[in-house]
Amino acid sequence: MITLQGKGVSVGIARGKLVYLDRSGFKVEKKPISNTSGEVQRLHTARKAAADQLDALSVQMEAKLGKEHALLFEVHRMLLEDDDFIDPIIKTIETERVCAEYAIDLASAKLAADFAAMEDEYMSARAADIKDVAKRVIEILSGTQRNIFSGSEPVILASDDFSPSETAQFDRAKVLALVSQAGAANSHTAIFARTMGIPAIIGLGASLSAGLAGKEAALDGESGALNIDPDDKTIAALMEKKNRLQEEGAFLERFRGKETKTQDGRKIKLFANIGSVADIEAVLAGDAEGIGLFRSEFLYLGREDYPDENVQYESYKNVVCKMNGKQVIIRTLDIGADKQADYFKLPHEENPALGMRAIRICLTNKALFKTQLRAIYRASAHGNVAIMFPMIASVFELQQAKAIAAEARSELLAEKIPFNPKTPLGIMVETPASAIISDLLAKEADFFSIGSNDLTQYTLAVDRQNESISEFCDTHHEAILRLIKMTVDNAHKEGIWVGICGMLGADSALTQTFVDMGLDELSVEPSFILKLRSRIAALPHLD
Ligand code: PEP
Ligand code: MG
Numbered sequence: 001m002i003t004l005q006g007k008g009v010s011v012g013i014a015r016g017k018l019v020y021l022d023r024s025g026f027k028v029e030k031k032p033i034s035n036t037s038g039e040v041q042r043l044h045t046a047r048k049a050a051a052d053q054l055d056a057l058s059v060q061m062e063a064k065l066g067k068e069h070a071l072l073f074e075v076h077r078m079l080l081e082d083d084d085f086i087d088p089i090i091k092t093i094e095t096e097r098v099c100a101e102y103a104i105d106l107a108s109a110k111l112a113a114d115f116a117a118m119e120d121e122y123m124s125a126r127a128a129d130i131k132d133v134a135k136r137v138i139e140i141l142s143g144t145q146r147n148i149f150s151g152s153e154p155v156i157l158a159s160d161d162f163s164p165s166e167t168a169q170f171d172r173a174k175v176l177a178l179v180s181q182a183g184a185a186n187s188h189t190a191i192f193a194r195t196m197g198i199p200a201i202i203g204l205g206a207s208l209s210a211g212l213a214g215k216e217a218a219l220d221g222e223s224g225a226l227n228i229d230p231d232d233k234t235i236a237a238l239m240e241k242k243n244r245l246q247e248e249g250a251f252l253e254r255f256r257g258k259e260t261k262t263q264d265g266r267k268i269k270l271f272a273n274i275g276s277v278a279d280i281e282a283v284l285a286g287d288a289e290g291i292g293l294f295r296s297e298f299l300y301l302g303r304e305d306y307p308d309e310n311v312q313y314e315s316y317k318n319v320v321c322k323m324n325g326k327q328v329i330i331r332t333l334d335i336g337a338d339k340q341a342d343y344f345k346l347p348h349e350e351n352p353a354l355g356m357r358a359i360r361i362c363l364t365n366k367a368l369f370k371t372q373l374r375a376i377y378r379a380s381a382h383g384n385v386a387i388m389f390p391m392i393a394s395v396f397e398l399q400q401a402k403a404i405a406a407e408a409r410s411e412l413l414a415e416k417i418p419f420n421p422k423t424p425l426g427i428m429v430e431t432p433a434s435a436i437i438s439d440l441l442a443k444e445a446d447f448f449s450i451g452s453n454d455l456t457q458y459t460l461a462v463d464r465q466n467e468s469i470s471e472f473c474d475t476h477h478e479a480i481l482r483l484i485k486m487t488v489d490n491a492h493k494e495g496i497w498v499g500i501c502g503m504l505g506a507d508s509a510l511t512q513t514f515v516d517m518g519l520d521e522l523s524v525e526p527s528f529i530l531k532l533r534s535r536i537a538a539l540p541h542l543d
Pocket of ligand 2: 390430451
């Protein structure tokens with residue numbers, strides 16, 4: 001037996017024969033062309049055909065996996081219409097006088113590499129979507145057929161990587177598991193595998209080669225171990241785990257569609273964190289009751305210039321409409337520190353986490369801030385929206401932010417543009433200062449959401465980006481718990497609600513503590529919702 005170690009991205013156990021999908025034959029040729037306008041026209045025709053394919057796939061996927069999963073194809077379609085995707089391709093055709101296939105390959109590889117290099121895991125995972133859309137248009141241009149695996153008996157599928165749209169189209173009955181050399185945990189491939197309940201391991205590297213095709217394998221989609229020619233002992237241990245996981249999964253399903261409440265009936269809002277419209281599919285599949293943190297900075301990252309009011313409005317509106325009346329808390333721009341966009345031209349800083357970031361940028365650049373606030377307010381006309389300011393440390397910052405929000409409202413009113421004037425304005429408590437003066441801030445804010453990731457970093461003076469000091473990052477540190485408790489008490493004294501949207505909210509070892517403290521909301525990764533709901537349902541009488 002040999003064991004290859006990768007990253008488990010979809011929990012589950014599988015055992016079967018390995019089939020390797022070899023794509024090394026897919027090469028794009030560089031052909032010179034003389035008629036550039038004709039070539040641009042060819043590109044547009046193929047783009048239209050790709051859009052039609054995606055529309056058809058969207059309908060198919062909605063029937064197969066539900067509406068939220070059809071969203072991927074809408075996202076791919078939006079990409080086809082996105083200037084950031086199309087303009088560099090046209091420019092390459094016109095300046096290098098090359099065929100459209102080659103121009104797409106070149107320009108999309110660059111765009112995908114820009115995304116892959118981003119710190120934010122969600123954004124870097126979007127590289128796979130860019131490559132997927134590019135490949136679709138190239139295939140249409142070159143007349144090659146996309147070969148979706150459809151074997152006769154169930155197998156473990158292996159490849160260098162799987163594209164999101166092919167994963168969505170796999171027949172669940174024929175695919176026991178997916179294993180790949182590359183991949184990202186947040187990619188749509190991983191999301192689909194999780195949704196379809198297909199165990200998956202990514203990042204197995206070059207040791208996962210075509211030479212393994214036909215071998216027997218057994219894998220654990222949680223630990224990320226792929227065993228080739230597994231021995232009896234390994235198989236027995238995996239099968240035991242499989243039974244246990246099945247029982248747990250069936251148990252969690254009982255909580256779908258239910259309210260989140262303790263045994264004595266105390267309700268807690270269980271919301272989800274998202275980074276973009278595409279995450280809604282996971283939010284709906286995870287059964288979240290709302291969105292507690294929409295990290296709006298994704299709109300600003302990976303671009304050449306600021307997104308204008310309309311671009312932002314369309315994105316927010318999209319999310320708000322898809323949530324269909326459930327609350328969507330949009331956090332205003334939190335850029336700087338670990339999230340950088342060149343066009344902001346932020347100065348080089350010795351300590352970026354203590355520098356020009358988040359609300360500080362917005363209060364310094366009022367026009368930028370007001371554009372975003374106007375876009376969010378406009379989206380508030382379409383559903384249940386709240387606005388949340390990040391990194392507040394002082395009362396004056398919140399007052400200034402609210403004053404700019406008031407200006408945005410006055411402008412919209414004067415322009416007769418619809419919005420909800422009662423949109424709640426809350427803050428993230430993610431600095432020790434804001435927790436300590438939460439009594440004062442609670443008089444000004446409509447709600448609090450504790451950003452435990454930054455609160456931990458700033459309280460313990462532990463850089464959240466620095467792996468080498470992770471042993472000093474004690475997330476259960478008494479100082480953090482006391483700051484949370486102080487924040488909850490001060491919020492309740494002023495009659496406002498308080499939640500946690502940092503990673504600590506999903507830490508089931510603290511669920512009892514949080515409920516005891518009186519937290520009103522937890523906003524977590526969508527996949528944690530059912531687990532937390534079952535955990536909370538098991539909590540005894542507390543008051
Ligand atoms: C936090 O700091 O806990 C938080 C939720 O914000 P982010 O992780 O985006 O900084
Ligand atoms: Mg934060």
